[in-house]
Amino acid sequence: MAEQLFYFLIFPGLLFAAVVGAFLSFYDRKITAWVQFRKGPPLFQPFYDFFKLLLVKETILPKHGSKGVFFVAPIFAVFGASISGVFILLPLLGIETGFNGDIIVIFYLLTIPSLTYIIGALASGNALAAVGGSREMKLILSYELTFILVLAAIIQKAGMTISFGEIISQQGLNGAFAGSISGIILFIVMIFCIQAKLALVPFDMPEAETEIAGGIMIEYSGTPYAMIKLAKYIMFFILPAFLIGLLWGGLNFQGINILWSVLKILFVVLLLTLIRNTNPRVKIKQAVRYFLVWMNLLAIIAIVLSYFGY
Amino acid sequence: MDEPVSYYRNSAFIFWILKIKNVGFKEFCFKKSLWLFHFGGASCNNCDIEILDCLTPRYDLERFGMLLIGSIRHADVLLVNGSINQRDKSRLLELYEQAPKPIVVVAIGACGCTGGIFAEGDTFAGPVDKLIPVDAYIPGCPPKPEAILAGIVKLLNK
Numbered sequence: 001m002a003e004q005l006f007y008f009l010i011f012p013g014l015l016f017a018a019v020v021g022a023f024l025s026f027y028d029r030k031i032t033a034w035v036q037f038r039k040g041p042p043l044f045q046p047f048y049d050f051f052k053l054l055l056v057k058e059t060i061l062p063k064h065g066s067k068g069v070f071f072v073a074p075i076f077a078v079f080g081a082s083i084s085g086v087f088i089l090l091p092l093l094g095i096e097t098g099f100n101g102d103i104i105v106i107f108y109l110l111t112i113p114s115l116t117y118i119i120g121a122l123a124s125g126n127a128l129a130a131v132g133g134s135r136e137m138k139l140i141l142s143y144e145l146t147f148i149l150v151l152a153a154i155i156q157k158a159g160m161t162i163s164f165g166e167i168i169s170q171q172g173l174n175g176a177f178a179g180s181i182s183g184i185i186l187f188i189v190m191i192f193c194i195q196a197k198l199a200l201v202p203f204d205m206p207e208a209e210t211e212i213a214g215g216i217m218i219e220y221s222g223t224p225y226a227m228i229k230l231a232k233y234i235m236f237f238i239l240p241a242f243l244i245g246l247l248w249g250g251l252n253f254q255g256i257n258i259l260w261s262v263l264k265i266l267f268v269v270l271l272l273t274l275i276r277n278t279n280p281r282v283k284i285k286q287a288v289r290y291f292l293v294w295m296n297l298l299a300i301i302a303i304v305l306s307y308f309g310y
Numbered sequence: 311m312d313e314p315v316s317y318y319r320n321s322a323f324i325f326w327i328l329k330i331k332n333v334g335f336k337e338f339c340f341k342k343s344l345w346l347f348h349f350g351g352a353s354c355n356n357c358d359i360e361i362l363d364c365l366t367p368r369y370d371l372e373r374f375g376m377l378l379i380g381s382i383r384h385a386d387v388l389l390v391n392g393s394i395n396q397r398d399k400s401r402l403l404e405l406y407e408q409a410p411k412p413i414v415v416v417a418i419g420a421c422g423c424t425g426g427i428f429a430e431g432d433t434f435a436g437p438v439d440k441l442i443p444v445d446a447y448i449p450g451c452p453p454k455p456e457a458i459l460a461g462i463v464k465l466l467n468k
Contacts, residue, residue: 029372037367045375048342052386056340058411060383209380221383221410 012089014082014234021233022046024269028236031273050229059222065125073120074220074227080112081234088238091165092245093253098165106164106242107151110197113231114140117206120224121216132215135284136199136206142291143196143203149299150190153182154246157306168250176249182305187247189298191271194239196291198232201276205284240268340386340412341466343375347385349405352428353392356452357419361389363455374462387414390438393421393428399435406442414465415444418458420451 007013025046033040061067087106091098114136121133157177158167177183196203207215220228244250244264251261282290350358364371365378379385382405394402406413417438420426425437438444445468448461 033370033372038370039373040370041372041375042342045343048339048375051335051339052343055336056412057386060408060410214379214381214384217384218381219383225384 007086013086017085017234017237018230021237024236025233028273032277035277050226053226054223057222062124062219066123069123070120071224073116074224077113077116077231078227080109081231084109085234085238088242092241092251100163103162103164117216124219126219128212129216129218131212132206138284138288139196142288143193146291146295146299147193150186153186153303153306168245171249178247181310182302185298185302189295190243202279202282203287204281240265344386345377345379345384346387346389347382348389351392351394351398357391360452360455364458369455382408385409389416389418391418391422393425394435395433396435415442416446417444418448420449423447423449
């Protein structure tokens, strides 16, 4: 029991993932600043933001809304993000091998933060939040099918195993899946899925700041908004880590391999940041078509290619 | 009278450290991450443009941790510019009520600080500090981005 609590609260779970995610968030903002020829924020900026929201700011609950649901939804977002972080990071860091079928559990747990954002937004009673919530729903409906097709292709490549630890160990024996043609296609598709899951710029219409003034986050202030920030930091670390575990051979923390593992994560986050900085926001209709037609097509092509062994 | 420059700098540095230690963790975090919300009254848009200039590569407010955000619920600083007429008055008061509470109000430009050339107008509802408490004034028509930065640095050291 104590061991499980330690896993959940401290080492691969809440604390560790949040700290690493906060530094990755700083890295993302710094790269954005460099792309725009700016200097960028200081190193501990995400921590300042989080503690300011948590300790200093007042929490305002909506008068014409469901106060309890509005307040509890971000806490469930943090819960969902950190429990999926535990399931992803335990096999990835080589602490435990996980259980058979955990990849499906991870797939379900990763949708919890988005779902709780929708529930909290609809509970706030704000019209713009409702617009943001409906956009997030459409976005989930479009990218989840692509995401599960990618997982299906990876399961097929790994010889019909549904254990995350076994997928990583197979890549350790036979080389990373991203080394084949279908693997490269899956990598591209998965990068765009992560982009939509994190609501980064080409797919940030749920919280479009210039258009609907924050969207699903519009009514949040103080402690609940700090919880949302925390969930976002955790997701910003575990989704690239999940991608690396599925397609790029996992992480290895022995000797000089630490450097290589860190570079892998930084490279994936760099890709996400560059896509975010070089693209405009698309309309929700365009995003749905993009995932339902083109990304699904690419994923199916990858499944067929991997069936024939490419 | 004639203190050497290096001595002066040294004491200023020690003062700075003491200040940091006296400030406390909460206030330190607050000052390191001010999020700006921009309210333009009946403005001629010059101040708006100069505020946006502060976020461009040349001046870059993000190195102080400042971000321009879209919702008043996330704001720490309310930037008010332009003359406030009868119609803007209720909106400004409502925005101030909706803001989560340690909020800093900054009046920018001649119109925001005093009313400027609109001070005698029929529809003028008073400068910003008659309606809500103001923490910093940045005069100018429009103030240069350097002046806005100087005002913000003064606000941070207050």
